[in-house]
Amino acid sequence: MSDGDTSEEIMGATYRALCAHGYADLTMQDIADESEKSKAALHYHYDSKHDLLCAFLDYLYDGFVERTSDVEGEAPHETLLALVDAVLDKPDDDSEEFGTAILEIRAQAPYEPRFRERLTRFDEYLADELTDILEAGVADGTFDPEMDPDDTARFLVTVLTGAATERVTAGQSVECTRRMLAEYVETHVLAADREVEA
Amino acid sequence: MSDGDTSEEIMGATYRALCAHGYADLTMQDIADESEKSKAALHYHYDSKHDLLCAFLDYLYDGFVERTSDVEGEAPHETLLALVDAVLDKPDDDSEEFGTAILEIRAQAPYEPRFRERLTRFDEYLADELTDILEAGVADGTFDPEMDPDDTARFLVTVLTGAATERVTAGQSVECTRRMLAEYVETHVLAADREVEA
Known part of the structure; x- marks a missing residue:
């Protein structure tokens, strides 16, 4: 996956996780669950x-x-x-x-x-x-x-x-x-x- | 305190607690802390x-x-x-x-x-x-x-x-x-x- 594809994939996962959980309860794990990436991989790309x-x-x-x-x-x-x-x-x-x-x-x-x-x-x-x-x-x-x-x-x-x-x-x-x-x-x-x- | 005064006092405490803590993190304890009432007393008036x-x-x-x-x-x-x-x-x-x-x-x-x-x-x-x-x-x-x-x-x-x-x-x-x-x-x-x- 290129950097652009990775970022696009994570943004799509964030969209789906926000729809499913709302903002207040959202965790990095929720986003990872919607993504092909692990939570650790998300933290590699974004500090928080x-x-x-x-x-x-x-x-x-x-x-x-x-x-x-x-x-x-x-x-x-x-x-x-x-x-x-x-x-x-x-x-x-x-x-x-x-x-x-x-x-x-x-x-x-x-x-x-x-x-x-x-x-x-x-x-x-x-x-x-x-x-x-x-x-x-x-x-x-x-x-x-x-x-x-x-x-x-x-x-x-x-x-x-x-x-x-x-x-x-x-x-x-x-x-x-x-x-x-x-x-x-x-x-x-x-x-x-x-x-x-x- | 009359029922009306009690309710007025709790509403004032809720206002102050919302200003101080926002909605997402608000607890009954936060409201009690702004009130003359205990948390137990709040629960007596409001179930949740x-x-x-x-x-x-x-x-x-x-x-x-x-x-x-x-x-x-x-x-x-x-x-x-x-x-x-x-x-x-x-x-x-x-x-x-x-x-x-x-x-x-x-x-x-x-x-x-x-x-x-x-x-x-x-x-x-x-x-x-x-x-x-x-x-x-x-x-x-x-x-x-x-x-x-x-x-x-x-x-x-x-x-x-x-x-x-x-x-x-x-x-x-x-x-x-x-x-x-x-x-x-x-x-x-x-x-x-x-x-x-x-």
Whole structure:
């Protein structure tokens, strides 16, 4: 196995172990049980469970960037909504259990600076992507020039975070959020003289 | 001590213990240590830590309803923003530690139906209050008659949930959310011929 394959295999095992056990009770042995590696081999690659989970958050971040960086629409508002959809639509194999484990990890952020740093990176990346799209839409006249791209991007990230939290806490679908964000883009982001061709 | 005083004292101790220890590591002994009661006395009132925490969520719910049910503004949009502020402004004594413990409890919802039931009650109550205000504003002509009060209320709850999650995960202030929601109410909720007197 190459180093890359080994790391990929361990990340897959970490994913499965988080789904099965959640974050709070997770042990290196749980991850080893989901992996082809022994617990000793895991410790050879990662000093601690904490190190392994930091590497796992980096791995998720790379996947998130890959999944969201190539969205594109014909016009800026379509690109914006495509990005929103890419964030709301979890990959097919993402389970409720996994969303729950991620929320558990989010709740550790105040005690774990290395978790906070990595979780913040997701939000910053997403805010930057949204800001770029919003600025492009202002530049080409599609979007309202009075709209503040930074604040609007930050607001959209808050909405998406809320939808992810509610999915775990209340088992609630994201359809209402998707519909309301489409409406928000139409009434708040688009320039007044633009109409959306639905 | 009356039953009410005893229960109030135990709820205060639970609050302090959650702030000091978080949810995952919390024990009945930790709560007893913050209380005038012994661990045995706590067990006399509550069969398990889980029962005590359910009672604590009920206690928080009562406080939340009290804090948010009497907000009132001169006009529906002012009442709406006053309610948003009442949710965003945590009580003075609420610490970051407490918000973190609540997010930990939120992350347990899929495994703990009694937690989920109680957490959902907060969101349902808030959505109902918001819907009432939105419907009143449509009825008196302040709000856009095309606006769907149920969907809009649900969306506002999602935004407020996102702001609470980000406060924990990223240590982020709620000021941007507050500003953007005020703008949202202005551009999306108010009838087109209304202007906000700022």
